[in-house]
Amino acid sequence: MRKIGEREIDDIALGAALLGAGGGGDPYIGRLIALNAVKDCGPVTLMDPDEVPDDAFIVPIAMMGAPTVLCEKAINGGEYRTLAKMVESYFGRKIFAFMPIEAGGVNSMLPIAAAARLGLPLVDVDGMGRAFPELQMVTFTIGGMSATPMALTDEKGNSCIFNTITNKWTEELARSVTMSCGGSVSVCLYTMSGKEMKTYGVRNIVTRSEVLGRALRTIKETSQDSTEERFLEITNGLRLFKGKIVDVKREVRGAFNFGTVVLEGIGDDKGHRAAVEFQNENLCAMVDSRIIATVPDLICLVDCNSFTPVPTDALRYGKRVLVVGLKCFERWRTEEGLALVGPRYFGLDTDYIPLEERCRT
Amino acid sequence: MKYRMGIDVGGTNTDAVILDEKRNVVAETKVPTSGDVYTGIMEAVRTVLRLSGIDALDVDKAMLGTTQCTNAIVERKSLAQVALVRLGAPATTGIDPMTDWPMELKQVCRHWTVIGGGYEYDGKILSELDEDALRDFLESVKGKVDALAVSGVFSTLRDDQEKRVREIATQVLGVDVHISLSSEIGSMGLVERENATILNAALHKVARAFTQGFAKSLKDEGLENVRLYLSQNDGTLMSIEDALRWPVLTIACGPTNSIRGASYLSDLQNAIIVDVGGTTTDIGALQNGFPRESGVAVTIGGVRTNFRMPDVISIGLGGGSIVRRHEDGSVTVGPDSVGYRITSKALVFGGDTLTATDIAVFLGMADVGDRSLVASLDRQLALDAMDVIREMIEDAIDSMKLSADDVDVVLTGGGSIIVPQRIAGARKVVMPAHFGCANAIGSAMSKVSGYYEKLVSYDEIEREKALQLASNEAILEASRSGALMDSVEIVELEDVPLQYYPGNMVRIRIKAAGELA
Numbered sequence: 001m002r003k004i005g006e007r008e009i010d011d012i013a014l015g016a017a018l019l020g021a022g023g024g025g026d027p028y029i030g031r032l033i034a035l036n037a038v039k040d041c042g043p044v045t046l047m048d049p050d051e052v053p054d055d056a057f058i059v060p061i062a063m064m065g066a067p068t069v070l071c072e073k074a075i076n077g078g079e080y081r082t083l084a085k086m087v088e089s090y091f092g093r094k095i096f097a098f099m100p101i102e103a104g105g106v107n108s109m110l111p112i113a114a115a116a117r118l119g120l121p122l123v124d125v126d127g128m129g130r131a132f133p134e135l136q137m138v139t140f141t142i143g144g145m146s147a148t149p150m151a152l153t154d155e156k157g158n159s160c161i162f163n164t165i166t167n168k169w170t171e172e173l174a175r176s177v178t179m180s181c182g183g184s185v186s187v188c189l190y191t192m193s194g195k196e197m198k199t200y201g202v203r204n205i206v207t208r209s210e211v212l213g214r215a216l217r218t219i220k221e222t223s224q225d226s227t228e229e230r231f232l233e234i235t236n237g238l239r240l241f242k243g244k245i246v247d248v249k250r251e252v253r254g255a256f257n258f259g260t261v262v263l264e265g266i267g268d269d270k271g272h273r274a275a276v277e278f279q280n281e282n283l284c285a286m287v288d289s290r291i292i293a294t295v296p297d298l299i300c301l302v303d304c305n306s307f308t309p310v311p312t313d314a315l316r317y318g319k320r321v322l323v324v325g326l327k328c329f330e331r332w333r334t335e336e337g338l339a340l341v342g343p344r345y346f347g348l349d350t351d352y353i354p355l356e357e358r359c360r361t
Numbered sequence: 362m363k364y365r366m367g368i369d370v371g372g373t374n375t376d377a378v379i380l381d382e383k384r385n386v387v388a389e390t391k392v393p394t395s396g397d398v399y400t401g402i403m404e405a406v407r408t409v410l411r412l413s414g415i416d417a418l419d420v421d422k423a424m425l426g427t428t429q430c431t432n433a434i435v436e437r438k439s440l441a442q443v444a445l446v447r448l449g450a451p452a453t454t455g456i457d458p459m460t461d462w463p464m465e466l467k468q469v470c471r472h473w474t475v476i477g478g479g480y481e482y483d484g485k486i487l488s489e490l491d492e493d494a495l496r497d498f499l500e501s502v503k504g505k506v507d508a509l510a511v512s513g514v515f516s517t518l519r520d521d522q523e524k525r526v527r528e529i530a531t532q533v534l535g536v537d538v539h540i541s542l543s544s545e546i547g548s549m550g551l552v553e554r555e556n557a558t559i560l561n562a563a564l565h566k567v568a569r570a571f572t573q574g575f576a577k578s579l580k581d582e583g584l585e586n587v588r589l590y591l592s593q594n595d596g597t598l599m600s601i602e603d604a605l606r607w608p609v610l611t612i613a614c615g616p617t618n619s620i621r622g623a624s625y626l627s628d629l630q631n632a633i634i635v636d637v638g639g640t641t642t643d644i645g646a647l648q649n650g651f652p653r654e655s656g657v658a659v660t661i662g663g664v665r666t667n668f669r670m671p672d673v674i675s676i677g678l679g680g681g682s683i684v685r686r687h688e689d690g691s692v693t694v695g696p697d698s699v700g701y702r703i704t705s706k707a708l709v710f711g712g713d714t715l716t717a718t719d720i721a722v723f724l725g726m727a728d729v730g731d732r733s734l735v736a737s738l739d740r741q742l743a744l745d746a747m748d749v750i751r752e753m754i755e756d757a758i759d760s761m762k763l764s765a766d767d768v769d770v771v772l773t774g775g776g777s778i779i780v781p782q783r784i785a786g787a788r789k790v791v792m793p794a795h796f797g798c799a800n801a802i803g804s805a806m807s808k809v810s811g812y813y814e815k816l817v818s819y820d821e822i823e824r825e826k827a828l829q830l831a832s833n834e835a836i837l838e839a840s841r842s843g844a845l846m847d848s849v850e851i852v853e854l855e856d857v858p859l860q861y862y863p864g865n866m867v868r869i870r871i872k873a874a875g876e877l878a
Contacts, residue, residue, distance in 0.1 A: 028665075032456045032552060039460075069482050072551045073514045077455030113455070155452040182481040251819075252858040252865055305672075305761070313857075316654075 001051055004122070004210075005043040009034050009112060014216050015209030016108035017309040018235070021298040021326075023281035024105015024131030025067020026311060033075060034109045037116035044112055045121040046206060047097060049198045052123055056096035056194035059087055060127065061111040062187055064135070064152070064174060068313065069183035070106065076155040079186035080114035083159075086151040087191055090161060099123040099197065101138060101190060103205040104131030104281075110186070125201035127190065129329035130298050132341060133256055133280040135174065136167030139329065140190050142336045143200040150174065150189035154181035202329045216307055228322065231307050237324040238359050240285055240292055241274040242267050242304065248315045256280055261301075261315045263323070276301065276323065278312045283346050285323055294343040296333070297355040298326035325355045364415055365422040365877075366587070367805025368405060369618055369798075370398055372428065373639025373681065373701045374775050376801035377405035379413045379420070384625075384806070388413035389798040391775055393701040398429050399571060403578050410582065417583035422877065425575065426592035426614045426804040433567040434466070434612075434662040440563040441507040441539065443470040446498060446530075447555065448478025448513035448522050452487060458555060463663040469563040472506060474498045478522050479514030487514055490522045492529065499533040508562035509534065512543040512555035520544035539565040546607060548870075553667035560661060561609035568608030572601050590807075590877075592618055594659075594668055596652065597810035597874050612661055615800060616673040620645045620652040622803025623771045626793035632769040633758050633787075636799065637776035639681040640698035644757045645673040647771075651852065674761060678753050680776030681707065682717040684746045692745040694720075694753070708735050717779040720746045727778035747781060755785050762786065773799035808874040810852070811838025818864040827869060828854065835873035844875030 004012070013031040016024070038044065052058065061080065063070055084095055095118075100111045103126040115122040127138030135147055147170040153159035158181060164170040170189070178185050215234040219227055232239055243263030250259040256279050265272040274287045282299035285292050293299050301310045304320040331337050333354060339345065342352045364387065368377045375394045379387045390408040395401035402425070410417055433439050445458050458473045459466075476498065477491030499509075511526045523542045530540055541562040547554030572591070579587055590598040592614035604611060619636040623629075630650045636643045646653040652671035659668045677696025681703040685693050699706035699714050706712035708719040709730025715738075721727040723735045723743045762768055767788040772780055775797045782790055795802060813835035817827045832851050839849045853872035858865070 029456075029552065032460050036456055036460055066482070068549065072482070072549060073449065073479065073487065074453040074551065075455040076451045076453075079455075157451065182485075182487065183483075250856070250858050250867075252867075257858060316855075319654075 001045060001047050003043040004046050004112065005038060006035060008210055009038065009109070011210045011213035011217060012108060012112075012206060013213065015211065015213030016104055017311070018212055018216065018300055018302070019104035019108075019129070019209060019298065020131045020309065020311060021104060021281045021300050022278050022312040023133065024102065024107065026071065027106050027109055029067075029071045029074060030106040030109025034112040034116070036077070037113035041116045041119065044115040047121045047123050049123055049125050049201060049203050052097065052194040052197065054193065054195035054198070057091065057093045057191065058097055058099055058123060058194055058197045059084070059095050059188050059191050060099050060101035061114045062101050062107045062189070063110055063184060064187050065178040065184035067106050073155070073182065073184060075186060077117070079153050079155065080117050082153045082157070083151045083186060083188045084118055086153070086159060086161060087188055090149055090151070091191065095120060096194070097121040097123050099201070100126045100206065102126060102128050102131055103202070103209055104128065107131070108206070108209060122206070123197065124204050124206045125197055126205045127201060129202035129205055131281055135171045135189065137341050138190060139200045139202060139331055140192065140196065141167055141340055142331060142334070143196060145190060145192060145196060145200070147189045149191070150187060152177060152185050152187045154185045156181070200331075219307060227307070231302075232324065235324065235326060237300070237326050238355060240299070240323040240325050240359070241265065241272070241287055242269050242322050243274055243320070245315055245319045245321065257312065259312065261312075263321065266320060274323065279346060280312065282312065284343065284348050285325070291350055292358050293325040293355045294348060294350060294352060295346055296328040296337065296341040296352075298328060300324045300326060325359070327355055362419060363421045364413070364419050365424065365805050366406070366409065366420050367424050367801040367803070368402060369426040369615065369800035369804045370394055370402060370428045371615065371638050371800060372641065373679065373703070375401040375405045376798040377409040378795070378798050378801040378805060379409055379415065380802070380805050386795050386802065387415065389795055389801070391797055393704065398427065398432065399574060402427070402575065403582070406579065406582060418586055420584050420587050422590065423579060423584065423587045424590045424592060424598060424804045424807060426618045426800065427571065427611065428615065429567055429571045430564050430608050431612050431661070433564060434560060437465055437468075439567045439570070440469045441566045442505065443508045443510050443559055443562040444498075444502040444506040445470050445473035445510045445512070445555070445559055446495065446526060447473070447475045448490060448511070448516070448526070449551070450475050450477050450488060450491075452479065452514060453551065456552065459559070461665070462556075466662055466664065470510070470559050472502045480516070480519050480522075482515060482518075484515070484519050490525055495526060495529055496533060499530055503534055506538070508539040508541065508565055510541045510543070510555070510558040510562040512551060512558055514551060516542070516544040517549055517554070541565070546609065547667050550667050553665055556664045557609055557666040557668065560664060560666070561607060564608040565605070568605055572604055576601060592804050592807055594670055595810070595872070596621060596807060598807045598877070613659070613670055616643050616645055616671050617652050618803035618807070619643065619773060619800045620647055620671060620803070621806060622799035622801070623647065623773045623793070624650055625802060625806050626773070626795060626799055627771045627791050629769055629771060629791070632771050633761055634771050634773065635754060635758065635777065635780065636774040637772065637780060638679045638774050639703055639776055640677070640679045640700050641675045642678045642754070642757070642776070643673050643675050644761050645671050646761050674757060676753055676757050678717070678750065680716065680718045680779055684715045684717060684720060686742055692742065692749055694746055694749045717746070717750060718776070720750070721779045726781065729778070750779055751781050751784065754780055758784065759786055772796060809839060809842045809844045809877050810872055810874040811835050811840070811842055811844070811849075812872050813838055814868065814870045816866055816868055818866050820864045824856070828856065831869045831871050832873070835871040839873040839875050843877055845878045846875070849873050849875030
């Protein structure tokens with residue numbers, strides 16, 4: 001158990017941008033929301049999963065909708081109290097702690113704000129170990145858990161509780177309500193017991209974010225040369241490609257940003273071409289038409305010099321990026337995991353082969 | 362023959378050049394930047410005019426790249442007292458304005474409110490503008506502030522509420538209070554746009570003082586036919602009228618000017634530009650003739666904005682950097698510098714401080730001041746100091762390089778005499794003629810731009826065609842601002858999908874820029 005304040009929030013936000021794997025939304029706006037909450041209400045207690053009793057009532061917090069909308073239309077600040085009241089009266093139980101459901105991107109920050117505003121602890125765990133575009137894509141679905149009853153509220157004070165027959169339906173229905181509410185809402189979903197959290201959650205992901213963020217912030221100070229190697233060492237990442245962006249194709253289908261970014265190799269990769277396909281998050285990386293990484297492994301684009309993560313909505317012609325692969329949470333590599341978030345689910349015509357095996361050949 | 366004058370204000374020196382119609386450098390000068398900036402500018406203008414021997418009436422354009430706005434923010438000087446109205450409640454109250462601003466700078470905006478207003482992503486009303494709350498707030502700040510900043514949720518999509526606030530504020534506060542609207546200043550991202558808007562409002566007095574003072578002084582110097590432009594941070598020029606309304610856009614034009622000037626002087630399209638001033642060295646990259654842009658959000662005085670700027674790193678090394686041997690025998694150069702007092706402080710100028718320039722003179726790399734004044738310098742100290750300088754430059758160049766391949770390096774700026782000719786990682790090191798005034802030349806050579814923005818549906822018109830049509834509009838816009846039609850090219854092109862809009866809607870933003878006629 002330890003306290004997280006402004007400094008920790010800054011580092012977690014930076015690490016969360018990397019774990020966003022191109023999507024998840026810029027944590028910057030979430031960082032401001034968390035900072036405001038901590039300034040108003042004091043630091044947040046971060047608990048290790050093992051410190052949580054098995055029968056504790058744990059409530060994940062997230063935003064739903066387009067992060068770009070949140071960047072323009074930030075939250076009211078009172079949403080988390082509304083959500084807490086809704087679930088506590090629905091279940092007739094007191095909330096023990098909040099947790100993030102998605103450690104990548106902006107959703108890493110909002111549970112911190114909720115914990116600060118309500119004076120409750122935050123658990124060092126999530127349900128993805130990264131960012132994913134749909135709400136059933138969490139490890140808790142593998143455990144047969146339901147996203148609902150799920151509470152939703154907008155900044156205007158409209159709220160509802162969903163009861164659905166499958167998590168796919170929750171996604172479907174919540175999306176429509178989100179759009180009617182103006183494209184960005186606050187939710188709590190997958191409410192669970194301490195035992196379920198410990199069994200299926202991705203442990204210590206908040207701390208991993210913080211360590212990654214601190215490393216990104218200080219990499220230039222701590223290593224004189226070969227910062228690229230140092231970066232790969234810290235992130236435990238595999239170097240996939242280094243190149244200059246020569247084209248970005250984008251298309252909106254439904255609620256998602258689809259697209260492909262094409263890279264022309266530089267340095268060691270000169271003469272080669274790479275492409276990364278994305279659906280909010282990066283899905284698949286190819287070099288000279290050969291697949292070298294797919295979901296659920298993390299495909300991250302970072303700035304060549306600063307190693308700042310480059311999200312898919314900031315891809316621009318001429319920018320030089322390093323493409324790095326990070327191994328996903330082990331449970332995603334099981335049959336049940338791949339059914340939820342494997343390449344075929346995202347419409348890619350390939351079986352899943354772990355990143356490190358693809359890179360070996 | 363008509364002439365143009367380019368002026369660039371740096372931290373240490375103010376440079377001025379006069380170019381003829383064929384862009385030959387007719388005269389150049391470099392004078393110390395004065396504490397008030399303005400005196401230095403006028404001295405540079407007088408000197409360069411005298412050196413050129415041309416008739417002042419033949420100068421028809423003057424381009425000024427100045428640091429006055431940046432200085433005002435960094436030094437928190439001459440800033441106006443600003444009140445902020447944000448239109449967004451009940452949304453956005455979870456983030457106070459200026460949350461991550463430096464404490465001191467927050468003082469420019471002690472009065473703010475978040476009231477009902479704003480739009481949804483699709484242009485629907487989020488909240489009706491709360492005119493009663495607006496009037497109450499305006500009455501409460503009346504007489505306490507000189508400027509009003511207005512930000513509104515999705516005002517880049519619809520600006521009618523922000524414009525209505527301007528109407529009401531003019532009634533309540535009077536016409537003398539400056540009003541900055543976020544929809545005219547920034548792009549998507551409420552916090553960054555609001556930050557830039559507050560800074561813009563805070564700068565209006567500084568901007569008025571220096572533009573009007575400058576315009577008047579030019580007339581007094583006999584430059585009666587001159588049309589005045591200011592360099593802005595995207596490397597293009599804006600009129601003085603625009604500069605008065607949007608002074609924040611003049612911030613950080615220096616690096617862009619220097620990179621563009623270096624490109625022109627060296628005739629290179631791809632190179633690393635090392636611009637050595639008196640206190641700092643800026644290292645930027647020239648990519649196909651344009652400054653390489655940074656992907657990182659730009660911060661001004663510790664405040665995040667959504668402006669784009671060239672990818673430049675700064676190191677604390679310049680002609681005036683102070684050289685020291687420490688007790689453990691190590692030698693350091695900078696980061697502190699004698700700055701603009703170099704002509705009185707450096708040894709070669711009869712001063713008492715050992716600077717990087719003294720080292721260069723001692724080693725025979727440069728011939729400025731009086732060499733005999735450094736004749737008794739310890740040779741080993743000089744060699745060690747030069748090793749430190751070389752290493753600092755090599756490291757900085759290396760971190761800007763994108764591959765292990767050697768690159769062309771262009772040296773510019775008055776302090777570049779301290780840089781050795783042999784640098785690891787450089788294919789060749791070029792120090793072009795007029796290298797000392799690359800910034801001012803860059804300013805004089807800047808283009809004028811035209812901007813076009815439109816929402817289109819790719820379901821109704823295919824992407825290529827839509828982009829082509831929009832490009833044509835931007836090109837027309839640039840020529841209306843004074844660009845020569847056949848020199849105009851597209852410098853920025855962006856199509857951003859609007860999530861949740863039906864029909865594959867995108868926002869196309871295009872900027873075209875061309876040479877001033």
